[in-house]
Amino acid sequence: MTRHIVARTSDIPPGGNKVFGVEGRDIVVFHVNGEFFALLNRCPHEGAPLEKAACVARLTSPEPGVYQRSRVGELLRCPWHGWEFDMRNGQSWFDPKRVKVRSYPVAVESGEELQKGPYVAETFPVHVEDSYVIIET
Amino acid sequence: MSDVIDRPMLAEEAAAQSRLRIIDCDVHPSIHAHADIEQFMPKRWQQHLRTYGSHLRTPYIGTTPYPRSSPLIARRDAWPPTGGPPGSDLDFMRKQHLDPLDIEYGILQVLDLFIFSQQNLEFGAAIQRAINDWQLAFWSDREPRLKASILAGQDDTEFAIAEIERCAKIGRYVQINVCPRANEPLGRRRYWPIYARAQELGLPLGIHVGGYGGHAPTGGGWPSYYVEEHQSNAHTMAAQLASLMLEGVPERFPNLRIVFIEGGFGWIPSATWRMDRHFEAFRSEVPHLKRRPSEYVKQHFWFTTQPIDEPDEAKHLRSLIEWVGADRLLFSSDYPHWDFDDPRYAFKTPLTETERRKIFNGNARALYKL
Numbered sequence: 094m095t096r097h098i099v100a101r102t103s104d105i106p107p108g109g110n111k112v113f114g115v116e117g118r119d120i121v122v123f124h125v126n127g128e129f130f131a132l133l134n135r136c137p138h139e140g141a142p143l144e145k146a147a148c149v150a151r152l153t154s155p156e157p158g159v160y161q162r163s164r165v166g167e168l169l170r171c172p173w174h175g176w177e178f179d180m181r182n183g184q185s186w187f188d189p190k191r192v193k194v195r196s197y198p199v200a201v202e203s204g205e206e207l208q209k210g211p212y213v214a215e216t217f218p219v220h221v222e223d224s225y226v227i228i229e230t
Numbered sequence: 231m232s233d234v235i236d237r238p239m240l241a242e243e244a245a246a247q248s249r250l251r252i253i254d255c256d257v258h259p260s261i262h263a264h265a266d267i268e269q270f271m272p273k274r275w276q277q278h279l280r281t282y283g284s285h286l287r288t289p290y291i292g293t294t295p296y297p298r299s300s301p302l303i304a305r306r307d308a309w310p311p312t313g314g315p316p317g318s319d320l321d322f323m324r325k326q327h328l329d330p331l332d333i334e335y336g337i338l339q340v341l342d343l344f345i346f347s348q349q350n351l352e353f354g355a356a357i358q359r360a361i362n363d364w365q366l367a368f369w370s371d372r373e374p375r376l377k378a379s380i381l382a383g384q385d386d387t388e389f390a391i392a393e394i395e396r397c398a399k400i401g402r403y404v405q406i407n408v409c410p411r412a413n414e415p416l417g418r419r420r421y422w423p424i425y426a427r428a429q430e431l432g433l434p435l436g437i438h439v440g441g442y443g444g445h446a447p448t449g450g451g452w453p454s455y456y457v458e459e460h461q462s463n464a465h466t467m468a469a470q471l472a473s474l475m476l477e478g479v480p481e482r483f484p485n486l487r488i489v490f491i492e493g494g495f496g497w498i499p500s501a502t503w504r505m506d507r508h509f510e511a512f513r514s515e516v517p518h519l520k521r522r523p524s525e526y527v528k529q530h531f532w533f534t535t536q537p538i539d540e541p542d543e544a545k546h547l548r549s550l551i552e553w554v555g556a557d558r559l560l561f562s563s564d565y566p567h568w569d570f571d572d573p574r575y576a577f578k579t580p581l582t583e584t585e586r587r588k589i590f591n592g593n594a595r596a597l598y599k600l
Contacts, residue, residue, distance in 0.1 A: 139575040143306035147300075172306030174568050225590055 095200075096228045102201055102224040105129070108166060112144050115230055120172040120197060122226060123148065123180050125166045130180040131228045136171045143194065145172035148180075169194075198229040237579045245421035251334035252573050255534045256438070256491050256562035257327070259369050259378065260317035260589065261342045266368060270360035278353055285349045287444030298456050299568045308566030313377040316566040320372055323521060327565045328375055331573060333592065335459040335600050336376050336565075337404065338365055339438050339491060346383045346441040347410030355389040358382060362397050370402060377598065379436055381583040384421045385413050391427055397571040399433050403599040405489070411443030417477025425479055429486040432533075434597055438491040439463040467493030468501045471531065475505065477520040489532045492564060494522060496539035499553040502527050524550075528555060534562035534588065534599060544579040556585040560594045 105124040112121045112134050114187045119134035121144045134143050147170040150162045168186070169178045177186045183196035204223050261267050268276045300306055302315050308326065310319035317323065340361050348354030358381045365378035380397040382390040387481070390408070397403050406428045414420065416452060417457070418439070428435045440463075446452045447462040450470075467490050472487065505523035519526075532552065541547055551559065564570050573590060583587065594600065 139570075139572040141305070142307055145305075147306060172300075173568060175568065 096200075097230065098129060098225050099228055100226045102129070102226055108148065110144055113228070113230060115211045118230075120228060120230075122199065122228065123135065123169075125180065129199045129201060129226050131179060131197040131199045132169075132178075132183055133197075135194070136173065136176060137192055137194055138171065138174060138176055141171050141173040143171065143178075144168055145179075146170055147153075147172070149177070151186075154170065200227040201225065201227070245556055245585060249332070250590055251332050252561060253591050253598075253600065254331075254333050254563045254565070254573075255334045255489070255560040255594055256339050256536060256564050257285050257323075257333075257336035258317045258341060258565065258567060259323075259338050259365070259376070260315045260328070261364070262318040267343070267357075267360045267364055270363040270367075275353060275360075278356075282353075284344050284347075285353075286344055286347045286459050288347070298460075303567050305566050305568055307337070319599060320369065323549060323565075324373070327563070328373075329574055331563075333375060335594070335598075337436075337594075337598065338369055338376055338378050339407070339436070340379075340381060341438075341440055342363065348383075348412075349444075349445075351383070351386040351389065354383050354388065355393065358389075358393055359396070362393065366400070367404060377404045377600070379403060380433070381407050382424065382570045383412075384408045384416075384424050387420065387423050390424050394424070394427050394431070398433070399465075404433070404435040404600070406431075406433050407438060409441055409443065410437045410439050410466055411441050411445065411447070413443060413474035415477075416474035417475070417479050417503065417522040419477070420481070425483050425486055429483045432485075432590045432599075434487040434489050436489045436491055439466060439493050454536045463493055468497050471498075471501060471527070472505060475523050475526055476516055476519070479518070480526040481518055485532075486530065488530055488533070488534065489560070489597070491534045491562065492536060493533065494537050495533045495535060495559060496550060498527070498533065498558075499550065528558070532558055532560055532593065534560045535576070536562045536564045537569045538571055540575050542579055545549055546578040547577070551579070551581070551585065554583075556588045557593060560597070561587045561590045566593035 097115050099122065100111060105111045107124050109120050110123045112119050120131050121134040123130045125148065128159055132143060136143060147161055148166045149168045149170050150165040151159045151168050167200055169180050178184065178194050179186070183194035185192040201224050204225060247479065264279065268279065271279070278540065304316035308316035310322040312322065327333065336342050338439065341355050345354065345357055345361060348357065362381055369376045370378045380394055381401045382393045385392050394406055410422060447459055448465055452458045453462065471490070480486065502524040509519065509523055539547060539550060561573055
């Protein structure tokens with residue numbers, strides 16, 4: 094696994110996302126409810142850019158007339174055909190075994206921690222008071 | 231892991247030598263601002279548009295269409311950075327669609343202002359005229375890849391013929407579009423003068439889904455859900471194919487070419503198999519038909535591919551294409567709408583080089599004389 098320091102946490106506003114070119118791939122990082130999720134920026138169906146996806150809630154219905162909304166903002170709705178994916182792991186709701194988006198582990202670490210590691214100086218100027226988003230590929 | 235359902239390729243396909251440019255038979259341009267259209271309308275109808283707006287053939291207030299699945303039924307990435315609705319910015323359309331997908335020609339299909347669903351037929355005709363002029367001035371004149379269609383609602387045949395004549399004189403339109411949901415089924419004789427003129431002019435008759443004819447979109451009535459109504463596009467197309475066929479339109483107008491746009495093509499085999507079987511039993515009811523319905527389909531009708539069917543097993547799509555015939559299919563993307571098909575990924579089954587050439591380019595080139 095290679096660790097890539099891609100942004101300050103403050104670079105991606107809550108509810109927003111940002112795309113990073115990492116090793117020739119576009120990876121989109123979402124910031125939802127204080128957490129960060131990284132996915133390949135491409136729907137597995139016809140290749141739509143997921144950075145334009147709607148971030149929606151999971152809507153379920155145990156029986157007609159009863160509706161439950163949960164995990165607000167954590168479901169991606171593809172900008173073209175509306176396929177829904179769980180941004181936590183890239184799985185699709187309709188066919189989780191067969192269809193998923195590649196997802197990447199994300200870590201948030203403080204500048205202070207990062208300064209001790211080997212990945213700092215060449216990638217990013219570090220201000221120790223900030224926190225950083227790190228993608229593992 | 232990510233590209234789990236990317237389409238496989240045939241060896242011969244991968245080895246194809248020459249570049250295949252795409253002819254996209256369903257591209258939707260939008261009006262950026264009403265003023266763009268008004269300049270092509272007499273003052274009387276400009277005033278009408280501002281004062282009364284649309285008076286549509288829908289039974290309930292609020293049943294007019296948008297949003298459907300997403301705002302303006304559009305791809306969420308198709309909103310131009312310069313503002314305005316998706317499909318309204320030519321430069322952005324070039325950058326997002328025509329250039330990267332290597333579109334050789336795009337056939338324009340205008341849906342704005344509910345053109346074919348206006349209850350006031352005279353106002354409807356004024357909109358059709360304005361939009362026909364606007365298609366040239368705002369699109370085809372500025373971008374030679376984009377080809378316009380003559381919009382001519384058929385419920386006032388006199389207006390429709392006059393508009394067809396006017397545009398045909400200009401000579402830059404590649405198709406005559408009529409409403410898929412008219413007041414009566416499309417095969418009825420009241421519409422035949424339009425078909426006669428289309429045949430004489432050698433222009434294909436385009437029938438793009440959408441609009442409201444005032445009738446429920448399904449035989450069972452008005453659907454509750456958009457997903458339910460979306461299915462009904464295929465029912466409408468099947469009903470209109472049967473009407474045109476069984477009333478004898480291809481028999482009466484043997485050189486008329488009819489294109490069904492945005493209805494998909496998965497429904498065609500069963501519709502034609504059933505018509506053929508029934509034709510054997512009910513031949514005496516329709517003695518004006520000289521051949522089996524499927525034979526008329528193979529000669530007079532074309533179908534655009536989007537929204538493409540995606541069966542669980544690729545071989546079933548393969549069979550579907552063979553049943554319908556690669557000669558009958560025209561690639562279409564439906565840009566910039568939410569159910570857009572990307573020509574690189576939409577076919578989840580391998581196509582032979584011959585099939586690719588026909589579906590993505592050759593059939594449309596011949597049909598529209600491009």
